[in-house]
Amino acid sequence: xxxxxxxxxxxxxxxxxxxxxxxxxxxxxxxxxxxxxxxxxxxxxxxxxxxxxxxxxxxxxxxxxxxxxxxxxxxxxxxxxxxxxxxxxxxxxxxxxxxxxxxxxxxxxxxxxxxxxxxxxxxxxxxxxxxxxxxxxxxxxxxxxxxxxxxxxxxxxxxxxxxxxxxxxxxxxxxxxxxxxxxxxxxxxxxxxxxxxxxxxxxxxxxxxxxxxxxxxxxxxxxxxxxxxxxxxxxxxxxxxxxxxxxxxxxxxxxxxxxxxxxx
Amino acid sequence: xxxxxxxxxxxxxxxxxxxxxxxxxxxxxxxxxxxxxxxxxxxxxxxxxxxxxxxxxxxxxxxxxxxxxxxxxxxxxxxxxxxxxxxxxxxxxxxxxxxxxxxxxxxxxxxxxxxxxxxxxxxxxxxxxxxxxxxxxxxxxxxxxxxxxxxxxxxxxxxxxxxxxxxxxxxxxxxxxxxxxxxxxxxxxxxxxxxxxxxxxxxxxxxxxxxxxxxxxxxxxxxxxxxxxxxxxxxxxxxxxxxxxxxxxxxxxxxxxxxxxxxxxxxxxxxxxxx
Numbered sequence: 231x232x233x234x235x236x237x238x239x240x241x242x243x244x245x246x247x248x249x250x251x252x253x254x255x256x257x258x259x260x261x262x263x264x265x266x267x268x269x270x271x272x273x274x275x276x277x278x279x280x281x282x283x284x285x286x287x288x289x290x291x292x293x294x295x296x297x298x299x300x301x302x303x304x305x306x307x308x309x310x311x312x313x314x315x316x317x318x319x320x321x322x323x324x325x326x327x328x329x330x331x332x333x334x335x336x337x338x339x340x341x342x343x344x345x346x347x348x349x350x351x352x353x354x355x356x357x358x359x360x361x362x363x364x365x366x367x368x369x370x371x372x373x374x375x376x377x378x379x380x381x382x383x384x385x386x387x388x389x390x391x392x393x394x395x396x397x398x399x400x401x402x403x404x405x406x407x408x409x410x411x412x413x414x415x416x417x418x419x420x421x422x423x424x425x426x427x428x429x430x431x432x433x434x435x436x437x438x439x440x441x442x443x444x445x446x447x448x449x450x451x452x453x454x455x456x457x458x459x460x461x462x463x464x465x466x467x468x469x470x471x472x473x474x475x476x477x478x479x480x481x482x483x484x485x486x487x488x489x490x491x492x493x494x
Numbered sequence: 495x496x497x498x499x500x501x502x503x504x505x506x507x508x509x510x511x512x513x514x515x516x517x518x519x520x521x522x523x524x525x526x527x528x529x530x531x532x533x534x535x536x537x538x539x540x541x542x543x544x545x546x547x548x549x550x551x552x553x554x555x556x557x558x559x560x561x562x563x564x565x566x567x568x569x570x571x572x573x574x575x576x577x578x579x580x581x582x583x584x585x586x587x588x589x590x591x592x593x594x595x596x597x598x599x600x601x602x603x604x605x606x607x608x609x610x611x612x613x614x615x616x617x618x619x620x621x622x623x624x625x626x627x628x629x630x631x632x633x634x635x636x637x638x639x640x641x642x643x644x645x646x647x648x649x650x651x652x653x654x655x656x657x658x659x660x661x662x663x664x665x666x667x668x669x670x671x672x673x674x675x676x677x678x679x680x681x682x683x684x685x686x687x688x689x690x691x692x693x694x695x696x697x698x699x700x701x702x703x704x705x706x707x708x709x710x711x712x713x714x715x716x717x718x719x720x721x722x723x724x725x726x727x728x729x730x731x732x733x734x735x736x737x738x739x740x741x742x743x744x745x746x747x748x749x750x751x752x753x754x755x756x757x758x759x760x761x762x763x764x765x766x767x768x769x
Contacts, residue, residue, distance in 0.1 A: 282664060301667035312659035315666075316760050317683045326679060327669040337675040369763040380665075387669060 233258045233423055234279075234391065238288035240458070241274055247458035248274050251447075252288070254461065256440075258390075261417055261424045263434035266444030270459040272427045275444070276393050279425065280307055292390060306389030310396045313380035314368045320379055321364045324351035327386035354382040357419075358412060374405035378412065385416065394426040398433070410437060441465045541730040550734040565719070566738075573716040574742070576632060577704050580639025581693060584700075587640070588647025589682075589689050595648065596655020596685070597677045606652070613645030617703060621710065630711035635704065642703040643696045650692040651685050658684060687758035694750045701743055 232255035239252035248271045256262060264272045277283035278290060281300045290297050292304065301307070314323050328347035329339045339347050355361055358378040368376055377397055384392060394413075398406045414437060417424055428434050434441050443463035450456045503511055527540040541549075554566040561568075594601045595609070621638055628634040658681070666676045708717030716739055723731045755762055 280664065280668075282660075301664050303668060303670040305668060307664065307668050309661045309665075312661035313665055315662060315680060316764055317758075326666075330666075330669055330671045330675050330679070334672070335674070337671070337679040367760040367763070369760055383665070383669065389668070 232256060234290075234292050235294075236288065236290045239278075239285065239290050240287040241271065241278060241283065242286045242458075246455040249460065250458040251460045254442075254464065256423065258423050259421055261422075261437060261439045262426070262442060263438030263440070264425065264427045264442050264444060265429070265431055265434050266459065268429075270444045270446070272444050273395060276395055276425065276427060279391065279393055280305055303387045304390045305393060306384035306387055306391070307393045307395070308377065308380045308384055308397045310399050311376075314376055314383065316368050319365050319367055320355065320360055320371070321348070321351060323368070323379055324354050324382050324386055327351075327383060351382075351386065354386055355379075357385070357416065358382045372405075374401050374409060377401065377409060381413070381416070385420065385422075388420075389422075391423045391425060394424060396427050396429065399429060406433070413437065435467055438467050441467055538727045539729055541733070546730045546734050549728075549730040550738075553731070563714075568714050569716045569719050570738075570742070572712075572714045573704060573708065576635050576708075576715070577639065577700055580636045580704070581643065581697065581700050583636065584640050584643040584647055584696070585689055585693050587644050588651055588692070589685060591644075591648045592651025592655065592689075593677060593681055593685055595652040597681045598673070602652070609645055609648050609652075612641075613649060615641075617642035618706060621707065625711060635707040635712070638703045638707045639700050643700050646696055646699070647689065647692050651688060654688045655681055655685060684761075687754055687761035690750050690754040690758075694747055694754075697743060697746055697750075701739065705739075 234254075234256040236252045236254050239249065240247070241249040252275070264275070266272050274283055278285055279297065281298050281302065284299055285297075297305075307313070315326070318326060325339075325347045326337070328350050329344075330337050332339045332343050332347065352361070355364065358381055360375060360378055360382065363371060363375065368379065371379065380397070397413075398409050401409065410433070413424070416422065426434075426437065428437075441463065442461045443465075444459045445462040446457055446459050447462060448457040523540070524543070527542055530537045530540050531542060550566070553564075555564065557563060558565050558568075591605065591609070595605055596602070617638055620641070621634075624634040624637050624641075628637055662680055663676060666680045671679065704715075705717030705720070708715040709721040712718035716735060720732050720735050
């Protein structure tokens with residue numbers, strides 16, 4: 231039984247077809263990296279998983295149940311930015327997940343419940359290496375630390391799938407390397423299932439166990455909106471380097487600039 | 495020679511430059527006042543600073559023979575009570591309606607057009623209605639402030655709530671938050687500092703409505719006094735009262751600013767207005 235399954239999944243905005251012919255199965259524990267040209271529907275796809283975009287046709291199931299059309303605790307998310315709450319400290323940002331579970335009406339815990347939430351949050355914060363910054367507000371943290379915080383926050387819920395929308399896109403190369411190590415470690419330790427959008431093909435190969443390339447297979451010059459993008463390549467990643475023939479065939483399609491930027 | 499846009503005064507120089515316009519205004523007033531007083535020592539239009547100081551001092555210390563009250567303090571307390579009550583009620587309504595409007599699309603669809611229309615009604619135009627409905631007591635004056643200030647606060651807070659990144663609302667939902675929890679743990683804490691700052695801006699409007707309402711019907715109050723002594727051309731009362739009102743407004747503004755900075759440092763870091 232696979233964790234996530236799509237059958238003939240499509241997304242339209244009126245006449246504009248964004249995504250079409252999506253068929254896949256993803257098992258628990260896979261790390262799927264999504265690449266593709268800008269505006270090809272990667273983020274739309276992630277939003278369908280998240281539940282903020284409706285499915286136009288076909289089916290998308292998580293644990294054999296249709297994905298609800300609003301976000302929920304079974305699907306964690308880290309965005310490129312704005313993922314953390316600016317009015318809460320590092321500890322508060324992570325604790326809030328447990329507090330929302332404990333207290334339906336106040337969303338805030340006190341006494342023993344609060345200590346429990348604190349201990350739980352501390353464990354997550356230690357995993358991402360932010361133990362020294364407990365009392366700091368997000369605006370006092372660097373970009374990399376904010377993303378670490380967002381990851382710790384998302385992992386509090388033990389989500390069935392973790393969605394990452396270019397989480398390291400705004401970070402410096404050195405910090406990115408640290409973040410790669412962190413996310414790989416968490417993925418292995420906690421048996422996560424991860425979907426990650428990236429613009430960096432190298433990153434996609436370095437992190438994923440499976441690479442999806444989003445692109446349009448059909449193109450009508452008279453009606454550019456008539457056909458949508460789909461998963462044109464679904465590669466299991468065994469080695470940590472993109473094979474030569476993939477580079478060549480990606481270069482043939484519209485992804486030329488992308489591959490040149492990141493690989494050559 | 496540096497470009498003009500790159501020339502900034504030093505710290506001391508900034509004080510001097512800031513004081514200069516005040517000094518010039520004071521000098522102009524003094525020379526005009528002296529010229530008029532030289533022509534007619536009983537001139538009431540531009541009283542000498544000493545006259546104003548004497549009048550103000552006696553109003554602040556001597557009891558009124560008829561009422562037994564010290565006029566300045568009675569006026570100040572009456573006005574501040576009306577102002578603060580009006581602003582506090584506005585802030586509470588503004589926060590709750592702004593929160594509901596900003597956070598719940600179904601509520602917003604119902605109330606947003608209404609708030610927009612109400613905010614366009616000139617409050618002074620319905621002052622007669624208020625006097626008819628509430629009588630000429632305190633209620634009408636407070637109601638005028640509330641009607642004048644609340645729509646602005648609601649619109650400002652609603653706008654701010656809508657400008658908060660969607661990512662935060664989505665994140666809260668993925669952390670298991672229900673609608674109510676998202677409202678009180680994500681939106682409310684972020685609207686509170688915004689409310690303080692919107693209230694600061696609204697204080698000027700609140701003073702305007704307060705003085706206007708007092709000018710028309712009151713027994714005491716800063717605005718009432720100014721409009722009362724206007725009949726006797728008592729500029730020696732009016733000018734110090736205006737200065738006193740300005741000073742009170744300044745204190746209130748600074749108090750709100752300090753509270754906001756102290757309680758919500760993250761808000762000011764985000765807005766980029768560090769001291």
